[in-house]
Amino acid sequence: MKNNLYAWFKEGSMTIPSFLFTHYKKIGLNEQEVMLLLQLQHFIETGNDFPAPSQLAERMTLQETECLFLIQRLIQRGYIKLEEDKGQAIGDERYSLDPLYERLIDCFLQSQKQEKAEQALNEGESLYTVFEQEFGRPLSPYECETLALWMDDDHSPSIIKAALREAVISGKLNFRYVDRILFEWKKNGIKTIDQAKNRGQQFRMHQKQEKKQATQTPIKDVPFYNWLEQ
Known part of the structure; x- marks a missing residue:
């Protein structure tokens, strides 16, 4: 039994991208073609x-003629490449599956790009909803355009929402105030929610200190700290 298991382990294993199994249809392959490509890969890996x-x-x-037909079709469609084997005698050739994996990589990158675009679209739609809920009314065309400009200016939806929250806390619920917060954050390199929260806490602590100083020394005119006045 142990000898049989050892022989089984000696057969080795083959690494196959899971993306091939989930997206072979998307890159134009059918089940027979995928299996033939996997058989080719195994032959190549075993020498x-x-x-x-x-x-x-x-x-x-499949019959021998069917395998030959599939190979020729995959070469014509750009999934397999015939290369001259320079390490052997002149005229010897070898199969290369580089075109297949190049297609898989292109498909993967395109899928990632599409997912990000869909995510950004969903976040953008959610962002409009959040602003309308806070303002208690539909946004004007100018306000919708302003939101789009903020996102085009590399402000993530989460950062824009954080700026809106700061405006709500400060009692300054208007687009000009939110815009000033985003401008100040970008100038200071604030890109994450944690950084925005820390900045907001520092801002409110500064407000409290100014109010306390104003109470202790009422004669001295201490201006109220405001995002718009920075």
Whole structure:
């Protein structure tokens, strides 16, 4: 039994990107083509980079002619590349699956880009809703344009919401005040929610200190600290 398990372990394993299983249809492959490509990969990894159609047919439920047809079609469609094996005799060739993985990478990057775009769209829609809820009314076209400009200016929706919260706490619920907060945060390199919270706490502590000083020395005119007056 142990010898059998050892022989099984010696067979090794093969690394296959899970993205291939979940997106092979998206890059234009069917099940037969994927299995043939995986068989090719296994042959290449075990030292045979130019298996004959008959060798592929031995492992698959396809005939030799069908394997040959699939290989030719995959080459024509740009999933397999034939390369000259420079390490061997002149005229020897080898299969390369680089085109397949290049397509997979392109598809993966495109999927990531699309997900980010959809996320940004959803966050943008949520952002408009949050502002309308705080203002208690629909936003004007000018205010909608201002929100879009803030996002175009690399302000994340979470940072814009944090600036709105600061405006609410300060009792200055208007777009000009929020804009000033965002300007001040960007100038000071504030990009995360934690940084924004710390900055807001510092701002309110400064307000309390100024109020306390104004109470203790009423004769001296101490201006009220305001985001708009920085």
